Amino acid sequence: MVDVTPADAVPPAEVGEMELYHPHSWWTKYVFSQDAKVIAIQYSATATAIGLVALVLSWLMRLQLGFPGTFDFITPEAYYQFITMHGMIMVIYLLTALFLGGFGNYLIPLMVGARDMVFPYVNMLSYWVYLLAVLVLVSSFFAPGGPTGAGWTLYPPQAIMTGTPGGNDWGIILMLSSLILFIIGFTMGGLNYVVTVLQGRTRGMTLMRLPLTVWGIFTATVMALLAFPALFVACVMMLLDRLLGTSFFMPAIVEMGQQLQHSGGSPILFQHLFWFFGHPEVYIVALPAFGIVSDLISTHARKNIFGYRMMVWAIIAIGALSFVVWAHHMYVSGMHPYFGFFFATTTLIIAVPTAIKVYNWVLTLWRGDIHLSIPMLFALAFIVTFVNGGLTGLFLGNVVVDVPLSDTMFVVAHFHMVMGVAPILVIFGAIYHWYPKVTGRMLDETLGQFHFWVTFLGAYLIFFPMHYIGLIGVPRRYAELTDMTIMTESAHHLNSFISIIAFLVGFAQMVFLFNLIWSIRHGREAGGNPWRATTLEWQTPQTPPAHGNFGKELPIVYRWAYDYSVPGAKEDFIPQNVPGDFRPTREPA
């Protein structure tokens, strides 16, 4: 029995050295690589590429909404297809894949002090199955009838009926197949992330010393492993309805004057399955953003994160609560009032841990040494945007307020602010922050400033007016709004205004892409730790880190990830692997 633990006591290694797969050829080094860092870049590149498709789709939608009747090639059918693919790509193939497959793969092994993910081969398969899912998705653009136009929620019965684009053609089949593939691929990666965090940490790295980035990605992955099954089952059942003529989701229904063979299915069942996945999905995207933004703020404000322990518990609480709120997406589907009451209550309770996080970010900034670097700018923008989007969430969480606002542009504005713009801002901040580690060079600062201000202000110019348009009752998912009495002249002008800003913001993203490519060769040399950060990924012997991450010896962790500006210390940061007496007073046990 040991009674007193010496300050620098590090327990012996519990697990032997990891056997790494050493690449033998160019193919196994850069293409079929089992190195999590290469897989991360593959994931990110693929997600960005398909994200660009979704960006173009949003431009096409804005063309139609801002200047109705001007563009003949945007038929109502095409408009629905744009909406559907834009939503699905952004939520699943871009945000989920980028946060978990991209940042997860790059940061988890480096931040927990591991050589690689625990099962690199399975990790590699995960990417290739994801790529296949993306290719199947893209192929639906070229299939007869085009991609599905059922809306990203794919609600039956309309999703598989003739009137809906792709409903009676290949569109919906390819969409569902692609989702099934995505879930299979994600599961392979997700198991890796979870086991690496739980079982693959270096000596001294307790869970309560993990950077919050890892906590966010870890919790989101656990949630994804429990939420994606519902989507998987829903996709399988809808595929059977469409291909084999079963009636899981299809009631007796008339199509084009013809009674269909279906009978007795429940469309509401699909909604339950979909939103049991769909609501956690919001937090699968948000929690990694929460984690990353915590680290960005702490590093660039040179101050330890305020209330680390509460931050961790808030992440876990949000993750758990998000599984019992799903039916707030279904208030207008018809439900027993008591259920509405229950789901409204649980929904509003989520505001508590979320508010804790926001207060802690602000308190971290308070009297910090704030460097207005590009990552910090994006982090600050995230806090404001997230609070904005979150507040409208309180409107929509209440049944009585939701019912009139449901299916208006107000909802569109809400979820774009809270789970579109906010996480994307974090992604940008994170790319500016970690790009030097991935490439060894800094991104260009001037282009970065341009990118930030156009994106941040532009997002507000786009989505603030949209709240107003929604409040006056303009419905979403309508291709043509010209002849409606609620569409006042001012609403028309606002729509044109939003469209023009949307093009400008989209253009700023091209500048960002240019910066990404240009800086690989021409950026300023970064060195190993340009932000003077404490976490392990900045302490690697090489930049970019080599295969195996840490050279001969794995680092040993002596402290939490937030030793910034410790009184009495020589530097204003102490990396996690530095032993010594400067122990913070606030570090959790």
Add this chain to the structure above:
Amino acid sequence: MAETTLTHTSQLDRPEGWRGIAADWASDQRAFKNVSWGKAMMWIFLLSDTFIFGCFLLSYMTARMSTRVPWPNPSKVFALHIGGSEVPLILIAIMTFVLISSSGTMAMAVNFGYRRDRRKTAILMLLTAALGATFVGMQAFEWTKLITEGVRPWGNPWGAAQFGSCFFMITGFHGTHVTIGVIFLIIVARKVWRGDFDTGRPGFFTSRRGHYENVEIMGLYWHFVDLVWVFIFAFFYLW
């Protein structure tokens, strides 16, 4: 690699109560002491898979409870005509018996694996695979019988159309799990037979050395598939 080594067992001061539980979970290097990476991964995968089967079964129950058309009586549908009388659920009973027995042989294989008895381990694993294949074979027989009687995914002669759809979907998905299990049982049995786990021969794709623990991880999957069958049996056939 993550071998099951008992190295660090020193008793540090842990706080009491909930804080102690949190500190245990959050402890250094590994949350679950003496659980290898492979075993942890299999457990978490099974948790995820539980949610898949859970969603399938809940959807089936929803369909069954909300339909206004009478649900066919499983005791009659799944009866076999043997010796001049209808024996209800006889085939399902045999299938269940076969699958549960295969769990027994699997457990024995794990035991002999840890004793490094190559021959017995491999034979018992192959026996498990054979029982699993028998199960799938009998399922194929059952499917054929129902199809010849007119049961289709979109309808059947006796009542609610969802009977056939749920039956084919759930047993099909479970049967796929069993089939995958049989394939991997044969692969692992071959590795055991060849002595890969004694010589530390690296895997073809992963270049990782295998261990006899792989037999146990395989067993976890197999027992899970059996357990799922018990629920399908209870909810689909006995209800």
